[in-house]
Amino acid sequence: MNDNILNKKDYKDIVVVLDAMGGDHSPKIAVQGACKASLKNEFKIILVGDETKIATYLKKYKHDENKIQIVHAADEIKMGDHPKDVLRNPNTSIGIAAKIVGDNKGDALISAGNTGAVILATTKNIDRIIGVRRTALATIYPTHNSQKRDDIFSLILDVGANVHNSTHEVIHFAFMGNAYVKAIKGIESPTIGLLNIGSEEYKGGEVLSRTYKILKSIPNINFFGNVEGNDLMKGLVDVVVTEGITGNIAIKTIEGMAGSMKEVGKLAFKHNMLWKMGMVMLATGIKKLQDITDFETYGGAPVFGFEKTVIKCHGRSTEKSIDNALVLAAKSVHEDMSGIISRSIAHFEHRSGLEEMGRETNY
Template sequence: MRTYSLAVDGMGGDKAPKAIVEGVCRACAAGDLQILLTGDEAILETELAHFPKVRKYIEIIHAPQAIPMDAKPKEIFDKYPDSSMIKAAELVSQGLAEALISAGNTGALILASAQTIPRIRGVHRTALAAVYPTSNALERKDIFSLILDVGANIIVDRDHMIHFALMGNAYAQKVTGLERPLVGLLNMGSENNKGGPKYIEVNRILESLPQINFYGNIEGSDLMKGIVDVVVTEGFCGNIAVKTMEGVAEAAMGLGRLAFRKKLIWKLGMMMLSGGIRQVKKISDYQEYGGAPILGLEKLVLKCHGRSTPRAIDNAIKLAVKCTRDDLVSTMKSAINSFEQEFTRPDYDHITGFDT
């Protein structure tokens, strides 16, 4: 049995280190893991003492500092050079671990990874992808779609967006096992002349690429339907779109509570419905999924939710193992490489000088 070596930031996240340690130990029950757990040695040792059976799969790598959830990303290398997160990124960059998992500060993780782990050749922008639940219009086994970038960058160039499409496509192939994932471009209209020159170009290039099963433009209202497997967007808008989805779901539940508090008959109705509501809730449960990948680097980095529970960490580790076993990074590299080599650039470069 092959053993997978993963670096886990033991001190990142609202429930660290307790939830992280418990999640790591759950995952280790599978027996094919070597976890390099970074953080304060004494604290981690105490937590690990509760899980003697799997202790042998875990090596503590001492890092006395922890990056606060509200730290300014730019300051981390100056202020927290000995932090659990930077240490974990270094282990990956040194080849001691095959993937990095952290539930810590998102901006810090993007920066720590980008500054420590080399980018895939040809890629100039890493992307933070998010996995979100849909109402599964395509009726696939997997109800999740992938959207990228959701905030590693603000805006990017045309070619960076094509790279996002190629990387997202490779990720969806490997993680959901779809041979030809459907890829959509998030735009302000479905017609292919929408969104201004850059978006018109991106649409046209994606349409022309044989390696992409391009659906065309999709609109905000299509996101939750799940009519595509991969949504390509820029960080600014992607961030707003994903957070809007979260916010509406929360608000809907809040409104429900408000109305339902008012009358006894509604309360009774809610009680009868609780099974159904749990079922609906499960669909929107991010814990099921594990982590959001940072794509574009030579190694996989998974960002877990700040509120990650042991189950979320366990799932993220399983996801990292799957990606490592299926050699996701190599698939991305060859996708980017073949695009950069075969793509007849002059053909598309007649429109230049805009980035908006």
């Protein structure tokens, strides 16, 4: 298979649809992020949400008005709402935003809103890639960058869309992660690791040991092997694929530990004078530590499995993270990420079907 047959799209023809009502400080942050992005990029942005509120904020911040359009949505799904409300109510911002993308009037969807609602709205409106059985939720997390990449982040998926996945599903996740890192970071052959209980090939029970064996045999996957919990922060690989629940536990454990570090920093500040002086002197170091740990502000993470790019941003997203997410989404469209995923999976399933029929094949 040739990954190089890309359906590249010009940036000026790309439309990113942003659910402006999602997130803790909506629609202000969404509008600010869109304004910032409009000034230095060619792609267009559709803001979906309360027209009056959005227009008010648009007037406040400098932007390129040829690149931003508003589509009105009367309602919104709040963080505490039941995700299913998005299916019952046709007027929610995330529902309308997903529909615009599903109707091919937009190329990518971004939301910092209720995760369940984002997934449901996407599932309802945007076609799933043929052959993909399960959606995967990804997260980007900071590492010690032992591969010396341009940035310190690795991608991990699935982190909670499913509890347990089959071997085929975990392999699909590898194709998804592979395509993402290629498209976004421009790394020709991203390294892929399998989150497991030990480094040996036979570890982790039937699903994981079978996944190991197949991943090793796929030529256009640069398979590193198993990675363990204590390897995650090292950044041994660009993409970590997981059986499901293990990814969720790992990433939330990292979040919890990162929170602990910040607590220690705060406590130190309340302490005595020497401590305070020490802290000031260490300020650069602490800043560095926070850059590493404060990954909530990093763009957003893709929801994989759909024909169109879908980026879920953190509820606590800032102007900068929305701006980053918009650029991320446009780049993934430009680089035809979904097309690469679709072709890789079709190719794999075809080969694996031949193999099941007893024909000689290679992946």
